[in-house]
Amino acid sequence: METQPIVSNRLTSLFSTGKKNILNVYFTAGFPALDDTLRILRSLEKSGVDLVEIGIPFSDPLADGPTIQESNMVALGQGMTLKLLLEQLREIRKEISLPILLMGYLNPVMQYGVEEFCDQLGSIGIDGLILPDLPLDEYKAFYKNAFERNHLSNVFLVTPQTSEARIREIDQESTGFIYVVSTDSTTGNAKDISGAAPYFERIRAMQLQHPALIGFNVKDHSSFSFACQYAQGAIVGSAFIRMLQASKNLESDIETFVRSLRTGQ
Amino acid sequence: MNFNVNEKGYYGNFGGAYIPEMLHPNVEELRNHYLEIIHDPAFQAEFQDLLRDYVGRPTPLYLAKRLSEKYNTTIYLKREDLNHTGAHKINNTIGQILVAKRLNKHRIIAETGAGQHGVATATACALMGLECIVYMGEVDMERQKPNVERMRMLGATVVPARSGSKTLKDATNEAIRDWINNPVDTHYIIGSVVGPHPYPDMVARFQSVISEEVKKQLKAKTGSELPTHVIACVGGGSNAAGAFYHFLDHKEVRLIAAEAAGLGVTSGYSAATTVLGKPGIIHGSKTLLMQTEDGQIVEPHSISAGLDYPGIGPIHAHLFETGRAEFMAITDKEAFQSAVLLSRLEGIIPALESAHAISALDHLDLKKEDVVVLNLSGRGDKDLQTYINRKSEFMND
Ligand SMILES: Cc1ncc(COP(=O)(O)O)c(C=O)c1O
Numbered sequence: 327m328e329t330q331p332i333v334s335n336r337l338t339s340l341f342s343t344g345k346k347n348i349l350n351v352y353f354t355a356g357f358p359a360l361d362d363t364l365r366i367l368r369s370l371e372k373s374g375v376d377l378v379e380i381g382i383p384f385s386d387p388l389a390d391g392p393t394i395q396e397s398n399m400v401a402l403g404q405g406m407t408l409k410l411l412l413e414q415l416r417e418i419r420k421e422i423s424l425p426i427l428l429m430g431y432l433n434p435v436m437q438y439g440v441e442e443f444c445d446q447l448g449s450i451g452i453d454g455l456i457l458p459d460l461p462l463d464e465y466k467a468f469y470k471n472a473f474e475r476n477h478l479s480n481v482f483l484v485t486p487q488t489s490e491a492r493i494r495e496i497d498q499e500s501t502g503f504i505y506v507v508s509t510d511s512t513t514g515n516a517k518d519i520s521g522a523a524p525y526f527e528r529i530r531a532m533q534l535q536h537p538a539l540i541g542f543n544v545k546d547h548s549s550f551s552f553a554c555q556y557a558q559g560a561i562v563g564s565a566f567i568r569m570l571q572a573s574k575n576l577e578s579d580i581e582t583f584v585r586s587l588r589t590g591q
Numbered sequence: 592m593n594f595n596v597n598e599k600g601y602y603g604n605f606g607g608a609y610i611p612e613m614l615h616p617n618v619e620e621l622r623n624h625y626l627e628i629i630h631d632p633a634f635q636a637e638f639q640d641l642l643r644d645y646v647g648r649p650t651p652l653y654l655a656k657r658l659s660e661k662y663n664t665t666i667y668l669k670r671e672d673l674n675h676t677g678a679h680k681i682n683n684t685i686g687q688i689l690v691a692k693r694l695n696k697h698r699i700i701a702e703t704g705a706g707q708h709g710v711a712t713a714t715a716c717a718l719m720g721l722e723c724i725v726y727m728g729e730v731d732m733e734r735q736k737p738n739v740e741r742m743r744m745l746g747a748t749v750v751p752a753r754s755g756s757k758t759l760k761d762a763t764n765e766a767i768r769d770w771i772n773n774p775v776d777t778h779y780i781i782g783s784v785v786g787p788h789p790y791p792d793m794v795a796r797f798q799s800v801i802s803e804e805v806k807k808q809l810k811a812k813t814g815s816e817l818p819t820h821v822i823a824c825v826g827g828g829s830n831a832a833g834a835f836y837h838f839l840d841h842k843e844v845r846l847i848a849a850e851a852a853g854l855g856v857t858s859g860y861s862a863a864t865t866v867l868g869k870p871g872i873i874h875g876s877k878t879l880l881m882q883t884e885d886g887q888i889v890e891p892h893s894i895s896a897g898l899d900y901p902g903i904g905p906i907h908a909h910l911f912e913t914g915r916a917e918f919m920a921i922t923d924k925e926a927f928q929s930a931v932l933l934s935r936l937e938g939i940i941p942a943l944e945s946a947h948a949i950s951a952l953d954h955l956d957l958k959k960e961d962v963v964v965l966n967l968s969g970r971g972d973k974d975l976q977t978y979i980n981r982k983s984e985f986m987n988d
Contacts, residue, residue, distance in 0.1 A: 385887040386760070386873070388767050389611040395754060407885040432609055433872040434886030458611040459872065463599075483612040487774050492615070507613065510774045 333501040335453040335477045336425035340376060341503065341537045341558065348559025349374075349550070349587065350539055351566050352429065354381040354397035355414070356406030358570050363414045366570070369577050371424045373584035376559065379456065380415075382408055382430030389458050391514035393564040397571070408434045412446055419451040427481065427502075429456040441472045448476025454502045456481040462499060473501070481505050486525045490532065497534040504529075504538045506557060511542050514564025519543050519552065526556035547590035562587060594839040594906070594915065600788020601877075603912060605905035608787035610875045613771040617779075618875075620694065622789045628693050629686075629796060641685050642800065645718070646675045648682075650801075652808035652964070657936040664957040667818070668939070668967045669805055671830060678942065678969030679798060679830040680711035684780055686797035688715040691778035698722045698777040702752075702766040704731055704759035704826065705897035705944060706738025707969055708782030713747035715780075723747040726765040728758040731896045738973050756890035759826070759900045763874050783827025784904030787875030791832075791904050798833025805964055806837055813962060820955065822847040823966040824947040825918075826897045828904040830968035835916065845917065847955065848907060849947040851893035852920035862891035863920035864903045865911045873902040879911065894923035894977065895943035897969075925950040927985040930971060930978065942969035943977065 331338055340348070351370055355363050363380065370378055383401040387394060408430075418426070428447065435443050435457060447455065455478050460469065465480065473480050479502030484493050486509065497504060506529055508519040519540070529538060540553035541561030553560035566583065573579040585591065600606045600622075608618055628634055642648040650670045659666045671679040684701075691699060699721050703709030709725040716723035725742055729751045732739050742749050755761040763785075770779045784791040784798075802821075810816040821838055823831035825848045838844040853861035861867060868879035873888060880902040881889040893899040903911075910916035929949035934940045941949065945968045957963065971978065 385755070386764055388764060388874075389613060389771060391768070399754075402887060409885070431872075433882065433888070436871060437869075437882065437884065437886035459609045459875070461607065461609060464607070464609075485613050485616075485774075487616040488612060489616070510613065510772060512613075512768050512771050515772065 331501070332474050333477050333479050335479060336423070337377060337427070337453040337479050337502050340425050345376065346558060347554045348376040348539060349584070350377045350379060350559060350561040351375045352379040352381060352561060352563035353566055353570065354383055354394065354401050355411045356383060356401030356404055357397040357567070358400070358573070360404040360406060362576065363411070364418070365576055366580065367418070367422050367424070369580040370584070371422055373581045375424070375584055377425040377427065379427045379429045379561065382411060382428055382434055384431040384434060387431060389512055391512040391564065393514040393567050397567045408438050412450065415450050415452070425453045427454040427456055428452055432457050432459045440469055444472035444476045444478055447478055452478065454479030454481055456505065458483055462496065466499065483507050484529070486510055486522065493529070493532060493534070497536055500536045502536070503558070504534060504536050505561070506538045506540045508540050508542045508544065508553070513542055515543055517543050519549050523556070530556055547587055550587050594909070596788065596792040600792070602906045602909035604870070605878045605908040606788055606791060607877050608875055609872045609877060610787045611771070613774065614767070614787070614875070617770065617774055618787050624694065625690060625789050625793050628690050634689060634693070638686060638689055642682065646681050646685060647673060648800065649804040649808070650674060652805060652812065654812070655937050658933065661936065662952050662957055663959055664961045664963060666952070666963045666965055667809070668965050669801060669834065671801065671966060671968050672939070672941065672945070672970035676707070676711050676714050677972060678707040678711065679801065679833060680708040680782060681714065682800055682833065683782065683794050683797040683829060684708070684711040684715040687778070687780045687793070688719050688721070691721070691780070692719060694778060696776060696778035698773065699780055700724045700726070700766050700769050700777055701780045701782060702726045702759065702762040703782060704728070704762065704899060705895065705942065706731065706735040706742065706973060707897065707942070709747070709749070710738050710741045710745070712780050713742040713745035716747065717745045724769065725749050726752050726762040726769070728752045728756070728762045730757040731759065731762070734977060735896050735973050736976065758896065760888065767874065783829040784832045784906055785827040785874055785876060785902065791876065791906055794829050795832040795836060795906060798829050799836035801830070801833035801966060802835065802837035805834070809964065817841055817844055818964040819961040820845045820847055820963040821966070822849065822948045822951045822963065824849045824898060824944050824968060825903055825907055826900050826944060828907040830966055832904065832906055834964070834966040839915065846910065846915060847951050848916050848918045849921050849951045850918055851895055851898035851947060852922045853892040853894070855922055856920050860892035862893040862899055862901065864901065865918040866920055868902070876905050878902050878905040878908040894926065895947065897942070897944040898947060919951050919954050921947040921950040924985050925953070927981065931986065939967070940971035941967055942971050943974045945969055
């Protein structure tokens with residue numbers, strides 16, 4: 327089925343190249359310091375990551391483990407808000423060409439106003455949005471138009487427990503990639519992803535229309551390269567946040583972190 | 592006006608299931624099976640037997656003569672405090688444990704605020720021989736200590752929730768995270784009419800036994816099954832949902848919901864959700880909740896751990912929006928004084944939660960011929976330490 331994509335942006339361009347070993351890095355906006363958002367973006371681009379997810383801090387991040395909970399609380403404590411994040415990102419496309427997704431929980435977006443929020447992201451040049459607690463039906467009924475007119479990719483999660491029928495439905499409605507949650511887990515758990523091979527195989531065998539990235543508990547070179555055997559790439563979040571937390575020099579530590587993820591050195 | 596949940600899990604504008612994908616299979620399994628399970632005659636037989644012989648139902652509908660005299664009206668207390676374990680919470684945990692068994696789950700998790708739901712869950716688990724893990728805010732573990740010890744005696748593991756204000760909301764977050772990490776063998780027994788569909792409806796059905804009994808008992812006592820007022824406190828709103836349930840379509844019955852005002856609705860230390868809240872998403876449900884302009888959930892305050900919650904169940908958001916129920920905000924001090932009042936007038940020490948419902952009597956212009964049913968959701972043993980420690984502060988006038 328070769329049809330003109332409804333949504334086309336930096337993210338869909340990235341995937342259309344067929345690139346492998348895609349590295350997607352998540353970080354929380356406003357962490358470690360309130361104004362670090364741009365600094366981190368610049369370093370990540372320079373270090374050669376393929377795309378980034380910027381987390382919108384939320385007081386009650388249900389799907390997150392202690393590390394990301396903590397980064398959310400710190401960011402909120404420092405005064406991060408959705409409005410401020412959009413201001414920080416306003417001029418971003420003058421210097422950053424990486425695909426950028428925002429990830430966050432639904433309530434702050436609802437309070438901001440869905441239509442207005444999507445229009446803002448469109449005008450800034452953000453490429454997509456991950457809202458884990460947005461139900462598929464609700465997306466179709468109330469969000470889809472605003473996403474599409476702003477060329478925002480939507481990204482839905484699947485887990486080891488997601489039925490094949492539902493994975494197909496999610497694939498049908500997706501306009502970016504499928505976020506394959508590696509294990510039954512909140513983020514940053516100690517669970518080892520190496521036992522998940524049969525599940526990753528099962529997803530790969532489904533030959534979905536959209537590329538897949540594996541996330542949750544991908545934390546080092548070994549888990550990253552393991553995930554890349556089964557999908558176009560992987561997503562690193564908590565491990566990156568832990569590094570930021572301990573960092574004395576963001577620029578050089580980010581570079582080292584990314585190199586070590588890619589090469590093991 | 593329809594007060595039942597629709598097939599998508601909405602009460603009017605509120606409800607639904609706003610959950611991350613990790614919870615979807617479990618919530619969907621429950622949604623697909625809960626009605627069929629509850630309507631199964633074998634389930635009903637087992638449930639009704641346990642409610643009668645184990646929980647001690649029906650609970651009395653007691654004509655509180657001295658309290659009635661004070662308010663110059665007729666007040667009946669629905670004695671949920673006389674249930675096994677001391678509150679209405681066990682109506683729900685017995686129902687849900689039977690559902691969990693039929694879904695082949697052998698690990699049970701729960702959140703608790705006052706500890707009453709935790710104790711009721713630990714009790715049901717002991718009865719059925721199932722593993723039980725209860726999440727409880729660290730602050731609540733301190734102020735409801737006897738219930739922590741009861742849960743442990745019953746064989747449950749109590750896990751402190753240390754995030755946020757370390758109260759009910761945070762315990763609920765931790766329970767949800769546990770379920771994300773253990774999706775296969777675990778059932779989450781939510782303790783109120785909150786959470787994603789079908790929880791609010793399922794819990795309301797299990798608690799509806801309260802109003803079912805009230806109707807019969809009132810008919811026997813007064814000749815009419817309808818009171819003029821039904822009063823209940825609202826944390827998440829399960830005892831209120833149960834007390835209102837069979838009266839929802841009787842417009843002539845005034846439904847009064849007592850919320851926790853904490854130090855006062857404008858004090859910044861309050862849990863009066865209908866006054867301070869706006870529509871949003873909390874714990875998987877679209878409802879009224881206390882939040883900042885940026886959509887961050889606000890930490891609530893109430894002297895009563897069971898009402899110390901920044902949201903209300905979606906059914907109550909709907910009853911509020913449609914005006915079907917009247918909401919009243921009761922301060923810590925008012926509730927405390929009502930607890931003392933009921934103790935002295937009727938020889939019944941109420942839970943601090945239930946004491947909020949008693950205070951609603953002061954805000955109603957009751958007439959002699961009114962017949963008020965007040966749902967006494969629980970007893971005050973767990974609050975004794977608070978009653979002792981804060982007496983001088985609250986009883987000084
Ligand atoms: C005695 C008692 N009443 C009321 C509540 C509040 O819960 P709900 O609003 O669900 O009835 C609690 C909760 O812990 C309780 O223990």
